[in-house]
Amino acid sequence: MSTEEAKPVAKEKLKIGMYWAASCGGCDISLLEIGPRLLELIDAADIVFWPCVADFKYQDVAGYPDHFLDICFFNGGVRSSEQEEIARLIRLKSRTLVAYGACACDGGIPSLANTKTVEGIFDASYHNNPSLDNPDHVEPQLLTPCDFGELDIPRLYPQVLRLSDVVEVDYRIPGCPPVAARVWDAIMALVGGKLAARNNAIKVACTDKSVCEDCSLEKRKVRIKAFKRPQEAIPEAGWCLLEQGFICMGPATRSGCGGLCTKANLPCRGCYGPCNGVEDQGAAMIGALGSILDADTEELAREMVEGIVDPVGTFYRFTMASSDLKGCK
Amino acid sequence: MAEMPTNQDKTKYGGESWEPRIIAFLCYWCSYTGADNAGTARLKYPANVDIIRVMCSGRIDPELITTAFSQGADGVMVCGCHIGDCHYISGNHKTMARMPLLKHTLIELGIEPERFVHEWVSAAEGEKFARLVREVTENVRRLGPLNWPQQMRERGVGHGMDLRPWGESP
Numbered sequence: 001m002s003t004e005e006a007k008p009v010a011k012e013k014l015k016i017g018m019y020w021a022a023s024c025g026g027c028d029i030s031l032l033e034i035g036p037r038l039l040e041l042i043d044a045a046d047i048v049f050w051p052c053v054a055d056f057k058y059q060d061v062a063g064y065p066d067h068f069l070d071i072c073f074f075n076g077g078v079r080s081s082e083q084e085e086i087a088r089l090i091r092l093k094s095r096t097l098v099a100y101g102a103c104a105c106d107g108g109i110p111s112l113a114n115t116k117t118v119e120g121i122f123d124a125s126y127h128n129n130p131s132l133d134n135p136d137h138v139e140p141q142l143l144t145p146c147d148f149g150e151l152d153i154p155r156l157y158p159q160v161l162r163l164s165d166v167v168e169v170d171y172r173i174p175g176c177p178p179v180a181a182r183v184w185d186a187i188m189a190l191v192g193g194k195l196a197a198r199n200n201a202i203k204v205a206c207t208d209k210s211v212c213e214d215c216s217l218e219k220r221k222v223r224i225k226a227f228k229r230p231q232e233a234i235p236e237a238g239w240c241l242l243e244q245g246f247i248c249m250g251p252a253t254r255s256g257c258g259g260l261c262t263k264a265n266l267p268c269r270g271c272y273g274p275c276n277g278v279e280d281q282g283a284a285m286i287g288a289l290g291s292i293l294d295a296d297t298e299e300l301a302r303e304m305v306e307g308i309v310d311p312v313g314t315f316y317r318f319t320m321a322s323s324d325l326k327g328c329k
Numbered sequence: 330m331a332e333m334p335t336n337q338d339k340t341k342y343g344g345e346s347w348e349p350r351i352i353a354f355l356c357y358w359c360s361y362t363g364a365d366n367a368g369t370a371r372l373k374y375p376a377n378v379d380i381i382r383v384m385c386s387g388r389i390d391p392e393l394i395t396t397a398f399s400q401g402a403d404g405v406m407v408c409g410c411h412i413g414d415c416h417y418i419s420g421n422h423k424t425m426a427r428m429p430l431l432k433h434t435l436i437e438l439g440i441e442p443e444r445f446v447h448e449w450v451s452a453a454e455g456e457k458f459a460r461l462v463r464e465v466t467e468n469v470r471r472l473g474p475l476n477w478p479q480q481m482r483e484r485g486v487g488h489g490m491d492l493r494p495w496g497e498s499p
Contacts, residue, residue, distance in 0.1 A: 290427025
C-alpha cells in the first residue's frame with residue numbers, strides 16, 4: 001500500500017472501498033456482476049480497500065487520513081468485536097458509508113440467529129449435531145497460549161446487528177444480493193452527487209413499490225385455499241404464487257429486483273426488506289396474508305395457519321434485526 | 330373495582346407491586362360499546378387494561394401488536410364485532426385470519442398463547458367483556474411479567490446500545 005500512496009493520482013479520481021462483515025460474500029460478487037463496467041469504475045476510482053478481491057491490511061486503512069475514502073460499501077451485519085471495530089474505523093475514514101445488501105441494512109439471514117442464544121448456537125455447532133465428530137468437546141477459546149504469549153480471537157456478540165446500530169450510515173442499498181444494474185445506477189448517482197442528502201432512512205438502488213407491482217404473474221383474484229411449500233408442489237406457470245398457496249413475500253417486500261424470483265416461478269423471499277413506512281416486514285406480511293385466506297370460520301383459519309411451518313423464518317427471513325421484537329424469548 | 334395501580338407501579342416490572350399491563354384494541358362499533366356497556370352496568374373488572382379504540386378490528390395492523398409487546402406490554406387483547414356484524418361488512422373477516430396467524434408467529438417467538446387473546450365482543454356483551462378482562466388479567470398475572478425490553482437487554486439483543494461481547498463478564 002505504501003507504494004500506491006506515493007503514486008501521484010489525478011485530483012478527481014475517487015477512492016472507493018468495500019468491506020465484508022457477517023456476510024456470505026455474495027454482495028462482493030454482486031458488485032462484480034456489473035461486468036465490463038467494472039473497468040469504467042476502475043477508470044473513475046481507485047480501490048483502496050476491498051479484502052475480498054485484493055490484499056489490504058487493517059493497518060493500511062488505519063494509516064489513511066480521515067475521510068480518505070470517498071465511498072465505502074459495507075456488506076454484512078455486525079456480529080463480532082472485530083466487525084464492530086472495522087465498522088467504526090471505516091466510518092472514520094470514509095466520506096460516504098453505504099450499507100450494502102440485506103445483512104447490513106436489516107440483519108439478513110444471519111440475524112435469524114437472534115432467535116437463539118449464543119450457548120445454543122455453540123451447542124449446535126460444536127456438540128449436538130448429527131454431522132459432528134467432536135468426542136473431546138473442543139470449543140474455540142477466546143485466548144490461546146502459545147510460545148510467544150497469548151493469541152486472542154474476536155469476541156462473538158450475542159446478536160447480529162445492522163450496520164446502522166453501530167455507526168451512522170449515509171445510504172442503504174437493500175437486496176440479497178442487490179441487483180447489479182441498479183447498483184451501478186446508484187453508484188453513478190452517488191459519484192455525480194445526484195443523490196439527496198445523506199440519510200440512513202434513504203434506501204437507494206430500489207423502488208418504493210412492492211414486488212407485486214413489478215411481478216409479471218397473473219392475478220386471478222382468488223383466495224388461498226391451502227398453503228403449500230415449494231418442495232411439495234409444482235406451481236402453475238404464469239399464475240400468482242400467493243393465490244396458489246405458496247407463501248410469496250411479494251406484498252410486504254420492497255421492489256428493486258423487478259420480480260426476479262417470481263419470474264422463475266419461485267416465491268419471493270423478501271430480501272429487499274419492508275416497503276416505505278413499515279418497520280416490521282413480518283407483521284406486514286401477516287396482515288397481507290390474513291386478508292386473502294379463504295376461510296369462513298375461525299376454526300378453519302386457525303387450522304390453515306397452523307400448517308405454516310416456521311413462520312418466523314418465513315416472515316422475518318431477512319429482517320429479524322429490524323423487527324419490532326428483535327429476538328426470541 | 331380493583332385498586333387502581335399507579336402509572337409508576339405499572340412500569341416497575343418484576344417488583345412486588347407489579348401489575349399486569351394489558352393493551353386492548355377494541356373496535357368502535359361493537360367491542361368499545363361493549364366495554365362502555367360494562368361500565369354503564371357497573372360491572373367490575375380489573376383496571377390493568379389500557380383500551381385503544383380503533384374504527385374496525387380489521388384496521389389493527391399486526392405491527393401494532395408486535396410494537397405493544399416490544400415496548401413492554403404483558404398481554405394484548407383484540408376484540409371486534411362477531412362475524413356477520415361488521416359495520417364495514419368484511420373487516421372482521423380479515424381479523425379472523427390475521428390474528429391466529431400472528432398468534433402462531435408469536436408463539437414461535439416465545440410469547441405464551443395466553444398473553445395474546447382475540448375474541449368477539451358485541452355492543453350488548455358488557456358481561457362478556459368484563460369476564461374476558463378478568464380471565465386475561467388472571468392468566469397474565471399467573472405467567473408473570475413479560476417485560477420484553479428487559480429480557481432482550483439481558484440477552485444482549487437490543488438496539489445496539491448494550492454491546493457486551495459474549496464471554497465477557499458485565
